[in-house]
Amino acid sequence: MSGILLDVQGLEVAYGDVQVVWSADLVVRHGTTTALIGSNGAGKSTLLRALSGLLRPLRGSIVIGGRDLAGASPRDFVDNGIAHVPEGRRLFTGLSVHDNLLLGAYRRQDGKAAIRADLERMYDLFPRLAERRRQDATTMSGGEQQMCAIARGLMAAPRLLLIDELSLGLAPAVVDQLVETLHRVRADGASLLVVEQDVGIALELADHVYIMDQGRTVRNGPSDVIAADSSILAAYMGT
Numbered sequence: 001m002s003g004i005l006l007d008v009q010g011l012e013v014a015y016g017d018v019q020v021v022w023s024a025d026l027v028v029r030h031g032t033t034t035a036l037i038g039s040n041g042a043g044k045s046t047l048l049r050a051l052s053g054l055l056r057p058l059r060g061s062i063v064i065g066g067r068d069l070a071g072a073s074p075r076d077f078v079d080n081g082i083a084h085v086p087e088g089r090r091l092f093t094g095l096s097v098h099d100n101l102l103l104g105a106y107r108r109q110d111g112k113a114a115i116r117a118d119l120e121r122m123y124d125l126f127p128r129l130a131e132r133r134r135q136d137a138t139t140m141s142g143g144e145q146q147m148c149a150i151a152r153g154l155m156a157a158p159r160l161l162l163i164d165e166l167s168l169g170l171a172p173a174v175v176d177q178l179v180e181t182l183h184r185v186r187a188d189g190a191s192l193l194v195v196e197q198d199v200g201i202a203l204e205l206a207d208h209v210y211i212m213d214q215g216r217t218v219r220n221g222p223s224d225v226i227a228a229d230s231s232i233l234a235a236y237m238g239t
């Protein structure tokens, strides 16, 4: 089994006085896709925000590549290889697809040639973005914007890409395409942690699945094991 890339233990996260994540324990292995599922309000997006430094945890550890980043700044998370594709895509208005992708690479130190090569790789992974590279990114369809947001995240050359609500609001055919592309991204060596509302999509996408319930990571297992145990999904997902 591949080594551990991200190791989260005993994480607790709050918005001011309101605690939302009470106990999150989670591991992501190199070169794998991990999905985080759970009912509305379970705390999945909040956990993801803590894993990219946007929220400072109350307690617990976030170890990536051997360093505990709990309490570090978002910039430290980027510099340690974490990129976050936020819910709602958050592309830069008034900027072309191309410029959005370039901004994803803003902290990289490995030179223009490497960045140019990765841009071409993104256009190869997402041909729709290549066709629209000069278009204002926020004028594209929801699916194209999600492609752009994922490609922008990958332009940071992250060790781990976090994706929040991959399929939200997207047509099934677009989601199928995204899932296929993310399988390619993983095959190229990336590691992914994806928050996904749709259990079927999560199971199709991921090697390993965590279930979150009321601020706690309550169950986890390989996707095929979780898929085969209808009692788990019935208990936590109502499916």
Ligand SMILES: Nc1ncnc2c1ncn2[C@@H]1O[C@H](COP(=O)(O)OP(=O)(O)OP(=O)(O)O)[C@@H](O)[C@H]1O
Residues within 6 Å of the ligand: 015, 018, 020, 038, 039, 040, 041, 042, 043, 044, 045, 046, 047, 197
């Ligand atoms: N900025 C915020 N300030 C205060 N409370 C928040 C904020 N964002 C989320 N919450 C609360 O935190 C709880 C968990 O929300 P979160 O978005 O993390 O859940 P989730 O599992 O991602 O669910 P969903 O799929 O519905 O987004 C909810 O009760 C929500 O109201």
